[in-house]
Amino acid sequence: GDSVTQMEGPVTLSEEAFLTINCTYTATGYPSLFWYVQYPGEGLQLLLKATKADDKGSNKGFEATYRKETTSFHLEKGSVQVSDSAVYFCALAPNSGNTGKLIFGQGTTLQVKP
Amino acid sequence: DVKVTQSSRYLVKRTGEKVFLECVQDMDHENMFWYRQDPGLGLRLIYFSYDVKMKEKGDIPEGYSVSREKKERFSLILESASTNQTSMYLCASSFRDRSYEQYFGPGTRLTVT
Numbered sequence: 001g002d003s004v005t006q007m008e009g010p011v012t013l014s015e016e017a018f019l020t021i022n023c024t025y026t027a028t029g030y031p032s033l034f035w036y037v038q039y040p041g042e043g044l045q046l047l048l049k050a051t052k053a054d055d056k057g058s059n060k061g062f063e064a065t066y067r068k069e070t071t072s073f074h075l076e077k078g079s080v081q082v083s084d085s086a087v088y089f090c091a092l093a094p095n096s097g098n099t100g101k102l103i104f105g106q107g108t109t110l111q112v113k114p
Numbered sequence: 115d116v117k118v119t120q121s122s123r124y125l126v127k128r129t130g131e132k133v134f135l136e137c138v139q140d141m142d143h144e145n146m147f148w149y150r151q152d153p154g155l156g157l158r159l160i161y162f163s164y165d166v167k168m169k170e171k172g173d174i175p176e177g178y179s180v181s182r183e184k185k186e187r188f189s190l191i192l193e194s195a196s197t198n199q200t201s202m203y204l205c206a207s208s209f210r211d212r213s214y215e216q217y218f219g220p221g222t223r224l225t226v227t
Binding site: 038045046102 | 147159
C-alpha cells in the first residue's frame with residue numbers, strides 16, 4: 001500500500017543553519033504531496049504542497065520539490081530560526097479521488113538552538 | 115481564522131469506561147476527520163465524515179465509533195476504553211473541494227489506566 005517515510009529525528013541545528021528533512025514515498029499513480037508542521041502545543045498546519053511531478057511548493061522560506069524519479073519530497077530551508085522548532089510531517093494524498101484521506105510519515109522533530 | 119476546537123486537552127479515563135471526544139469547527143467545512151498520533155507512527159486516520167450523518171472508516175476504526183449530527187460537530191466515541199487507546203487524538207476539518215488542506219485542532223491527550 002501507499003506509504004511515507006521520513007528521516008529519523010530529532011534534528012538539532014543552530015540558528016541560520018541550512019535545513020533538509022528527507023521524505024520518500026511509495027504510491028501508485030500520481031499522488032499529491034504535502035508538508036504539515038506542528039508547533040508546540042498546537043494542531044498541525046499545512047506548510048506547503050505539490051500536486052504533480054517537478055512542482056515546487058514553498059511557504060515561509062521552506063521549499064520542497066516533487067521528484068517522481070526518486071519518489072522524494074525533501075523539505076529545505078536556507079536559514080532556520082528558533083521559531084522553526086516544531087515537528088514536521090510529510091504526507092501524501094493517493095491518486096484515487098478527492099477523498100481527503102492523507103497518509104502521514106512518522107514526523108521529524110526539529111530543534112533550533114540560538 | 116479557521117478554528118477547530120476540541121473539548122479537552124487532557125483526559126484520564128479508566129479501562130472499560132465509555133469516552134466521548136468532541137470536536138467543533140467554525141468554518142462551515144463539509145469534511146471532518148479523527149486521527150490518532152503515536153510516537154514513531156505519525157498520524158493514522160480513524161474515521162472521517164463528508165457530511166452530516168455520513169461516516170467512513172479510516173485505517174484503524176476498530177474500537178471506535180463516531181457521530182455527526184450537526185455540520186460543525188464531530189464526536190469520537192470509545193465504547194469501552196482500553197489501555198492501548200492511550201494516545202493523542204487530533205480532529206481536523208476541510209472543505210470538500212480542498213479535502214487535503216486540513217485544519218487541525220490542538221489535540222486531546224487521552225490516558226486510559
